[in-house]
Amino acid sequence: MTLTLPTPASPLKIGTRGSPLALAQAHETRSRLASAFDLPEEAFEIVVIKTTGDNRALIAADKPLKEIGGKGLFTKEIEEVMISGAIDIAVHSMKDMPVAQPAGLCLDCYLPREDVRDAFVSLKYKTLQDLPEGALLGSSSLRRRAQLLHRFPHLNVAEFRGNVQTRMQKLEDGVADATFLAMAGLNRLGMADVARSAIDPDDMLPAVAQGAIGIERRSDDSRAGDMLAAIHDGETAQRLAAERAFLAALDGSCETPIAGLAELSGGTLRLRGEVLRPDGSEVIAEDRSCAIEDGAELGRQMAKDMLAKAGPDFFSWR
Numbered sequence: 001m002t003l004t005l006p007t008p009a010s011p012l013k014i015g016t017r018g019s020p021l022a023l024a025q026a027h028e029t030r031s032r033l034a035s036a037f038d039l040p041e042e043a044f045e046i047v048v049i050k051t052t053g054d055n056r057a058l059i060a061a062d063k064p065l066k067e068i069g070g071k072g073l074f075t076k077e078i079e080e081v082m083i084s085g086a087i088d089i090a091v092h093s094m095k096d097m098p099v100a101q102p103a104g105l106c107l108d109c110y111l112p113r114e115d116v117r118d119a120f121v122s123l124k125y126k127t128l129q130d131l132p133e134g135a136l137l138g139s140s141s142l143r144r145r146a147q148l149l150h151r152f153p154h155l156n157v158a159e160f161r162g163n164v165q166t167r168m169q170k171l172e173d174g175v176a177d178a179t180f181l182a183m184a185g186l187n188r189l190g191m192a193d194v195a196r197s198a199i200d201p202d203d204m205l206p207a208v209a210q211g212a213i214g215i216e217r218r219s220d221d222s223r224a225g226d227m228l229a230a231i232h233d234g235e236t237a238q239r240l241a242a243e244r245a246f247l248a249a250l251d252g253s254c255e256t257p258i259a260g261l262a263e264l265s266g267g268t269l270r271l272r273g274e275v276l277r278p279d280g281s282e283v284i285a286e287d288r289s290c291a292i293e294d295g296a297e298l299g300r301q302m303a304k305d306m307l308a309k310a311g312p313d314f315f316s317w318r
């Protein structure tokens with residue numbers, strides 16, 4: 001079998017959103033592909049796709065994301081462009097990806113995972129533990145809000161979105177005393193210094209798939225499949241198999257505060273998961289381990305047991 005490699009005259013088209021983080025992720029994908037096949041960067045074209053999700057998020061900057069479309073908002077249109085053939089692969093933050101892909105597309109390539117932790121960002125305080133009673137936290141993430149309210153019922157939380165610069169400006173303007181971002185995004189943007197500290201997963205369990213980049217393609221595109229296989233990271237895939245099976249079995253959407261993290265050590269996979277009420281009044285948490293290859297089954301079973309433990313009333317906010 002021979003692989004027809006892309007050339008500068010007929011480049012492989014990499015689709016991405018236009019945000020600084022999305023662009024950084026697309027560039028990382030391009031340089032990994034170029035070095036894996038010893039090709040010039042020009043053999044890969046980065047195609048920026050402006051989604052209505054981006055427009056709506058910009059217009060309704062102070063609204064929770066779920067009100068303007070929720071998970072899948074940013075990925076659906078990119079997927080349509082890929083099905084049409086105008087791009088060959090699409091680079092995604094796995095945290096924002098729905099658990100199932102549309103017919104005709106597949107997701108079987110993950111880049112090595114970045115730091116999974118959340119970043120504590122503040123001009124006034126160094127760590128989460130330093131926050132005084134009554135501090136005002138800015139976050140639009142249902143998960144982070146619920147986790148914070150659960151741990152610190154005396155804190156106040158306000159909606160808070162925008163890019164890193166916007167958020168830093170809001171902190172300077174005193175809109176909030178602290179905010180939270182993913183360490184992975186800051187690291188990939190070369191802005192790690194924005195984080196005053198990284199929050200241990202014991203104190204704030206990250207979102208499912210946080211820090212992971214996935215690359216989607218058309219299922220019947222074997223050239224893209226062969227190319228992506230060369231940059232695929234198996235350990236990230238094993239961790240995400242467990243986390244995403246857990247999320248899928250919880251029927252997780254961005255309207256349900258859910259956290260989940262799988263870690264590998266030796267031949268063992270440890271999966272921690274959390275489901276919260278949005279107001280932080282209740283949390284159900286589990287911490288289990290299994291053989292690595294059984295991670296997806298563990299995720300499904302753990303979700304089932306947590307749903308049973310929660311009972312129907314727990315989810316009545318939906």
Ligand SMILES: NCc1[nH]cc(CCC(=O)O)c1CC(=O)O
Pocket residue numbers: 093094095096180181182183184185209210211212213
């Ligand atoms: N929901 C937005 C989003 N999707 C992925 C990241 C960061 C990078 C990652 O987790 O891979 C972010 C921003 C954030 O939470 O700070």
